[in-house]
Amino acid sequence: MTHLNAALTPRHRLKVARLVVEDGHPISEVAARFQVSWPTVKRWVDRYLAGESMNDRSSRPKSSPKKTNKAVTKRCVSLRMRLREGPIQLAARLGIAPSTVHRILTAARLNRLSYVDGATGEPVRRYEHPHPGSLVHVDVKKIGNIPDGGGWRYVGRRQGQKNRAATPDKPKNKWHSPKLGYAFVHTVIDDHSRVAYAEVHDDETAITAVAVLHRAVEWLAERSVTIERVLSDNGGAYRSYLWRDTCEALSIRPKFTRPYRPQTNGKVERFHRTMGDGWAYARCYTSEQERRDALPDWLHHYNQHRPHSACGNQPPFSRLINVPGQYI
Template identity: 85%
Template sequence: MSHPNAALTPRHRLKVARLVVDDGWPISEVAARFQVSWPTVKRWVDRYLTGESMHDRSLRPKISPNKTPKAVTMRCVSLRMRLREGPVQLASRLGIAPSTFHRILTAARLNRLSYLDRATGEPIRAYEHPHPGSLVHVDVKKLGNIPDSGGWRYVGRRQGEKNRSATPDKPKSKWGNRKLGYAFVHTIIYDNSRVAYTEVLDDETGVTAVGVLRRAVEWFAERGVTIERVLSDNGGAYRSFLWRDTCEALAIKPKRTRPYRPQTNGKVERFHRTMADGWAYARCYQSEQERRDALEAWLHHYNHHRPHTACANNRLSRD
């Protein structure tokens, strides 16, 4: 591609050369017609005669004596992945400038430690399936139920314990405290655009997980999405025969992550973190029911209005 201020495009350069070589036009007349200098016309005529391309040549030099050796570059990448230190610390090990080390890391897309997996030190390999429904992620987030009048996160530990003890219709533990239990947030989010289907229930058994899956399939189908695969962790509900048989009946292929590798299911894990910040602990709820009632509005905002950086800041026009 020619530079923005070029007088001749590659197509016109070829036309200029053909007028001179094939049609016998004088170089001065061709230069006047196209409003360029005669050396410019001569340049493209010479390239045409030698069979060269009419496109701009690269300005990169053929020889770079001061270029960092390939062995040093590979050593820089290896140290970054293994030690996960900064350019200043690692550059001193190799006796090179920190700016040179940073340039090498930038070229290798390792200039940020967040690009490396914490467990293995290897570059994070992001993946995304090509179309909606090709893969959905499923997981459960466990949240402590909120006592009436607010929990300890907002009212403090002492007042939180008083609110907990005063919450009615809850059994007491042997220490006299009310056992509020947990809320289990079941989420199914599809890989292509991070659109999420979420329900808050009172357990995470196989029967409950299967019910969520069936309702999610219907919810996605209403939006024109057919689920083909579902990826889960190795929880008991997802290892059960009931889950396997339900997936088979719905024509869904079940897949599970490798043990102790939650990163594989990272999209739904990241959603749960966003949900905790934006909904679960966003403000002081006066009861657990009030928090659950607020989920629908927050989920609508997440799916339809909130820009998503992983999807080029698109909203659910991405659905």
């Protein structure tokens, strides 16, 4: 690739060579016209006469006698994946310099432990489907309900217990404390755009999951997105016949993660973490209903205003085209 301060680009190099070879202009005259030296014009003329490319040649040497042996490189990568040790420890095992180990790991994209899966030692494989709707991720996030007056995260343990005991119309546990139960956030997130759709319910049954999927399909269809595949974990709702038949009726191909591998569904898992920080535990809610009522506004902010690093620091809606109200 030509550097930024190059006097001649490949296209102008070809023009220079043709002016000399085909049009018969003197080299000195062409050099003065393009404000380059006489040897520079001669170099590209010779390249043109030899039928060579006008692009820069590689600066890589023809031979590298001191290059690290391939067997050492492979062993370095293998030890990194298996032992998860740093350059200094690996250098002692291999008998080479730590800087050489770091160079090998950088070339293999293993120089950071975050690039290596903690459970298997395999390199983290990142992917993104080519267009919206090609794949959506679904999952359920289970969070505890908030007692009237606020939960312990903001009002403290003692006041939180008092608010819990004062919350009406709740069954009691064996310690005579109200059982507040859980809220289940059903989430559908598009793999390509990271646009998210979520609803809060009191259960995670197949009937609820299917109803959420229907509404998510309609919501995305209004934004010109057609779902082709859906990826879920192996929960009972998603392994049910009702989920299978619903996906077939909607012309959606269901896919499932490998058991005990939540990383496969990492995009929705990461969204749940963002949702917890930005909505579920972002401020002191005085009741569970107040928190649930705040979810639509936060989703609007996430989809249309919040910068997303996976979208080039633009909001997820920036990856959708011709969506009504996209910039509101």
